[in-house]
Amino acid sequence: RAKDGGRNQLQFYTEEMNDRVTERTLIEGHLRHALVRNEFLLYFQPRVDCVSGEVVGLEALLRWQHPELGLVSPVRFISVAEETGRIVEIGEWVLKTACLQAMAWQQAGLAPVPVAVNVSARQFRHAAFVQEVKDALEASGLEPRYLELELTESVMMHNVDVVIAAMSQLKEMGICLSIDDFGTGYSSLNYLRRFPIDYLKIDQSFVRDMLDDPPGAAIVRSIIALGHSLAFRIIAEGVETPEQLAYLKEEGCDEIQGYLCSRPVPEKEAAVLLGSER
Ligand code: C2E
Ligand code: MG
Ligand code: MG
Ligand code: MG
Numbered sequence: 001r002a003k004d005g006g007r008n009q010l011q012f013y014t015e016e017m018n019d020r021v022t023e024r025t026l027i028e029g030h031l032r033h034a035l036v037r038n039e040f041l042l043y044f045q046p047r048v049d050c051v052s053g054e055v056v057g058l059e060a061l062l063r064w065q066h067p068e069l070g071l072v073s074p075v076r077f078i079s080v081a082e083e084t085g086r087i088v089e090i091g092e093w094v095l096k097t098a099c100l101q102a103m104a105w106q107q108a109g110l111a112p113v114p115v116a117v118n119v120s121a122r123q124f125r126h127a128a129f130v131q132e133v134k135d136a137l138e139a140s141g142l143e144p145r146y147l148e149l150e151l152t153e154s155v156m157m158h159n160v161d162v163v164i165a166a167m168s169q170l171k172e173m174g175i176c177l178s179i180d181d182f183g184t185g186y187s188s189l190n191y192l193r194r195f196p197i198d199y200l201k202i203d204q205s206f207v208r209d210m211l212d213d214p215p216g217a218a219i220v221r222s223i224i225a226l227g228h229s230l231a232f233r234i235i236a237e238g239v240e241t242p243e244q245l246a247y248l249k250e251e252g253c254d255e256i257q258g259y260l261c262s263r264p265v266p267e268k269e270a271a272v273l274l275g276s277e278r
Helices: 004-034 074-084 087-107 121-125 129-140 153-157 160-173 204-209 214-229 242-250 267-275
Strands: 040-049 055-066 070-072 115-118 147-152 176-182 199-202 233-236
Touching (some): 004 055, 004 074, 040 087, 040 267, 055 074, 055 087, 070 074, 087 121, 087 129, 121 129, 121 153, 121 160, 129 147, 129 160, 153 176, 160 176, 204 214, 214 233
Parallel strands (some): 055 115, 147 176
Antiparallel strands (some): 040 055, 055 070
């Protein structure tokens, strides 16, 4: 028979698991209606060139405005959308909306910069994905060179040849590809060079710990060196302080993204960022 402490601990975990199941069920239920009820919107975060200081791109980040739940973070709902498969249609909406927005900014006379869209592994593996990208570009009239796709290392883990074929098709269209959250997955370095990738985005966890100790700094320096030797451009995510920026510049990082430059902002504020030469 379990001791009291053990039993309490068991109850504790069970309650926590219950909470998680309840949260998931709640999100899953509401998520079902989110698209038709028009509850999604995009925020945009600028990416800045380390040398020129100019805004060289915007990343589209999904937001969910729910009447009861409020503004729900993607951290809370993207994994649920992935598990249920709903990410495919949500991702299609993100693609279409981001392309339309980028085109609208260009037509308003703002500096044309590429917009980056996050693509989940499940969405990428969906057979119609490349066609969906073509449709989004066609519907908006956006030139492919103004679209970037951010993939995670998990995309590269299965069916390597199929993945490379799809990536190559996108590259031939003129679309840039990034590996997001680089360093957090398990991609083999030998595989990495086989993929037609343009950018590595250093995960923000490495940037956060970078100046705390020498090993932290060494990791970031190594990723930059590795990436450059494979001819990738390097973007550091989650840059919050001038000290972090200074170190990244010193190590030759190409671009940064983070609260230091701007938080993700709604469309109107993003337009202001594009309008201002910095
Ligand atoms: P991500 O693509 O790596 O996006 C970067 C995340 O870091 C964003 O969180 C952004 O708000 C946050 N961030 C940016 N700068 C800083 C900083 O200086 N400090 C800190 N602490 N955080 C910073 P967000 O918007 O909550 O998105 C979280 C994740 O959700 C994204 O990570 C991405 O993986 C996923 N996601 C967002 N939108 C989409 C989408 O449309 N489709 C898919 N499949 N995933 C998405
Ligand atoms: Mg991203
Ligand atoms: Mg990331
Ligand atoms: Mg992420």
